[in-house]
Amino acid sequence: xxxxxxxxxxxxxxxxxxxxxxxxxxxxxxxxxxxxxxxxxxxxxxxxxxxxxxxxxxxxxxxxxxxxxxxxxxxxxxxxxxxxxxxxxxxxxxxxxxxxxxxxxxxxxxxxxxxxxxxxxxxxxxxxxxxxxxxxxxxxxxxxxxxxxxxxxxxxxxxxxxxxxxxxxxxxxxxxxxxxxxxxxxxxxxxxxxxxxxxxxxxxxxxxxxxxxxxxxxxxxxxxxxxxxxxxxxxxxxxxxxxxxxxxxxxxxxxxxxxxxxxxxxxxxxxxxxxxxxxxxxxxxxxxxxxxxxxxxxxxxxxxxxxxxxxxx
Amino acid sequence: xxxxxxxxxxxxxxxxxxxxxxxxxxxxxxxxxxxxxxxxxxxxxxxxxxxxxxxxxxxxxxxxxxxxxxxxxxxxxxxxxxxxxxxxxxxxxxxxxxxxxxxxxxxxxxxxxxxxxxxxxxxxxxxxxxxxxxxxxxxxxxxxxxxxxxxxxxxxxxxxxxxxxxxxxxxxxxxxxxxxxxxxxxxxxxxxxxxxxxxxxxxxxxxxxxxxxxxxxxxxxxxxxxxxxxxxxxxxxxxxxxxxxxxxxxxxxxxxxxxxxxxxxxxxxxxxxxxxxxxxx
Numbered sequence: 001x002x003x004x005x006x007x008x009x010x011x012x013x014x015x016x017x018x019x020x021x022x023x024x025x026x027x028x029x030x031x032x033x034x035x036x037x038x039x040x041x042x043x044x045x046x047x048x049x050x051x052x053x054x055x056x057x058x059x060x061x062x063x064x065x066x067x068x069x070x071x072x073x074x075x076x077x078x079x080x081x082x083x084x085x086x087x088x089x090x091x092x093x094x095x096x097x098x099x100x101x102x103x104x105x106x107x108x109x110x111x112x113x114x115x116x117x118x119x120x121x122x123x124x125x126x127x128x129x130x131x132x133x134x135x136x137x138x139x140x141x142x143x144x145x146x147x148x149x150x151x152x153x154x155x156x157x158x159x160x161x162x163x164x165x166x167x168x169x170x171x172x173x174x175x176x177x178x179x180x181x182x183x184x185x186x187x188x189x190x191x192x193x194x195x196x197x198x199x200x201x202x203x204x205x206x207x208x209x210x211x212x213x214x215x216x217x218x219x220x221x222x223x224x225x226x227x228x229x230x231x232x233x234x235x236x237x238x239x240x241x242x243x244x245x246x247x248x249x250x251x252x253x254x255x256x257x258x259x260x261x262x263x264x265x266x267x268x269x270x271x272x273x274x275x276x277x278x279x280x281x282x283x284x285x286x287x288x289x290x291x292x293x294x295x296x297x298x299x300x301x302x303x304x305x306x307x308x309x310x311x312x313x
Numbered sequence: 314x315x316x317x318x319x320x321x322x323x324x325x326x327x328x329x330x331x332x333x334x335x336x337x338x339x340x341x342x343x344x345x346x347x348x349x350x351x352x353x354x355x356x357x358x359x360x361x362x363x364x365x366x367x368x369x370x371x372x373x374x375x376x377x378x379x380x381x382x383x384x385x386x387x388x389x390x391x392x393x394x395x396x397x398x399x400x401x402x403x404x405x406x407x408x409x410x411x412x413x414x415x416x417x418x419x420x421x422x423x424x425x426x427x428x429x430x431x432x433x434x435x436x437x438x439x440x441x442x443x444x445x446x447x448x449x450x451x452x453x454x455x456x457x458x459x460x461x462x463x464x465x466x467x468x469x470x471x472x473x474x475x476x477x478x479x480x481x482x483x484x485x486x487x488x489x490x491x492x493x494x495x496x497x498x499x500x501x502x503x504x505x506x507x508x509x510x511x512x513x514x515x516x517x518x519x520x521x522x523x524x525x526x527x528x529x530x531x532x533x534x535x536x537x538x539x540x541x542x543x544x545x546x547x548x549x550x551x552x553x554x555x556x557x558x559x560x561x562x563x564x565x566x567x568x569x570x571x572x573x574x575x576x577x578x579x580x581x582x583x584x585x586x587x588x589x590x591x592x593x594x
Contacts, residue, residue, distance in 0.1 A: 008490040015492040016409045022401035023410065023418045026466070029459055030421050033432065036439045091335025099329060100336075108336060110584070115343050117580040119520025121547045122569045125554050126346045129353075129562070171342045178339070202325035225427070232429025234523040235551060259431050259523070266435065266527055282435050286428065293427035297420065 080166025354570025390454030403469025453529025468510030
C-alpha cells in the first residue's frame, strides 16, 4: 500500500514536471528568438552603428543600409490605421455595449469578429484588386482636388501606397480594438451610469463623462494592442504599399515597412550584409512590438482581468 | 437662440447616431471582402483546381491540389507539435503554476501572441532551415506551431479555471492522485472548451503566410517528405496575385475562396460550440 501511494506521488511529481517543462518552452522560444536576432543583426549593427537607425538610404545593391525609411513607413502606416480605426472601434463598442437592442448585440459583435478571422493574405488580395483600383480612380483624385493643398495628399494617384496600407491595416485592427473596448465597457458598473442619468445627463453625456473615463486604461490598452498588430502586419501591407523604401510626406506615395521589406528581400538576399541588415530590422521590429505589447497587456490587466480565448465572447 | 436643453438633446442624438454609422461602416469591408472572394473565386473552381498540379507559367489550366494538400499537412504538423505542448502549458498554469515562474510564463504567452508572424518565420529560418540546409515542411510546421502554442495554452488555462474547485477536491478526497484528478476529472469536464480553443487556433494558423515564406517555401509538385519544401494555399495566393498574369490572378482568387471557407467554417463552428458550452451566454 505504501508502495502504491509512493508511486502515486512520483507520478504526480513527474506530471507536474512535464507540464512545467512545456511551460518553460515558452520562455525558451522567446530567448531563442532574441538570441538569433541579436547574433544575426551583429554584423550590420557593427558596421553601421546608429546610422542604421537614422540613415535614409536602403540600397541592397550598394550595400547601404539605413532603416529610417522602413521605420518611417511602419510608423506612418500604423498611425494612419489608428487614426481611422480608433474612432470607428470606439463607436462600435459603445453601440454594442450601451445602445444596441439586445437581439442585435451578439450577431453584430460576431460579424465584427469575423473580420479578425480572415487571413492577412486575403486582405492583401482584396486590397490589391479591389481597394487599390478604387483609391486610384475615385478616392485619391477626390482627395487631391479637395485637400490637395495639404502635403499629405499630393502627387499622382497611384492607388498603391501608404494610404492603401493604412486603410487595410485599419480594417484588420478594428476587431481587436472593438472587442476589448466592448468588454471594458461591459465591465463598467451600472451604478456609474445610473448616477449620471439620475443627475439629468443625456445618454451621450453619461457615456462620455461616466463610462468612458472609468474604462480609460482598458481602452488605451486596447488601442495599443491594435497598434502592436499594425506595426508587425506583413502580408496585406506588402501587397498594397508599393514597396519603395523612401520617406515622403504624401500618403499617395509608395513606401516600405520593416515587415514588408523582410517579406520582399529575405529570400533573395544579395549578400551577407544584406541578410544581416534585414535581421537587424527584424530585431528592431521585435523589440518595438515587445514593448508595445507589454505596455498594452499591463494596461488591460490593470483595468480588469479579461478572460482570453474562447471564454471571451 | 436654441435653448441649452435642446442643444444637449440634439448633440445626444447626433453622437448616438454616429455610433450606428460606425457600426455600419465596419460591416462594409467585411461584406465587400466576402463578396469579391465569392464572386471572383467561384469561376476559378473546377475539377482541375482540386485535382491537378499548377501549370507552367503561360500554359492554361492547372490546379492547386498540391497547395490544398500542403496546407492540410502543414496545419496537422503544427497541431501535432503545438497541441500537446500548449495543453500541458495550460495545465501547468492552471493546476500547478504558482508564483513568479507562472506569472512570467503567462505574461510571455501573451507577449508571444503579439510577436509579428514574419519574425517567427525569420527565426525558424535561422535555426531550423540553416541547420538542415534546406527549406522543409518540418520548418513550416514548427513556425506555425510557435504561433499556435501560446494560443492553445492560454485558452486551456482559462477553460481549466472555469472547472469548479469542488470537483478537484472531491476527486482528491477519494484518494485520487493529482495526475488522476487532472486527467479524469478536470480535463474531462473541460474537454469541449479545449477542443474549441484548438479549433480557433487552427483556423488562425491555417491562413498564416509570412512564417511560411522562408521555411516551407513553396513547391510546384506534390508534397514529398517532411524534409522537402511544400506548397500551401496562402503562399500561392501571395505569389500568384503579385504576378502580372490574369490566369494566375484567377487561381489566386480561387485559392482565397477555399482558404476563407476553410478558416471561416472552422472558426464559426468553434464559436457556436463555445456559445453552447457557455450555456447560451
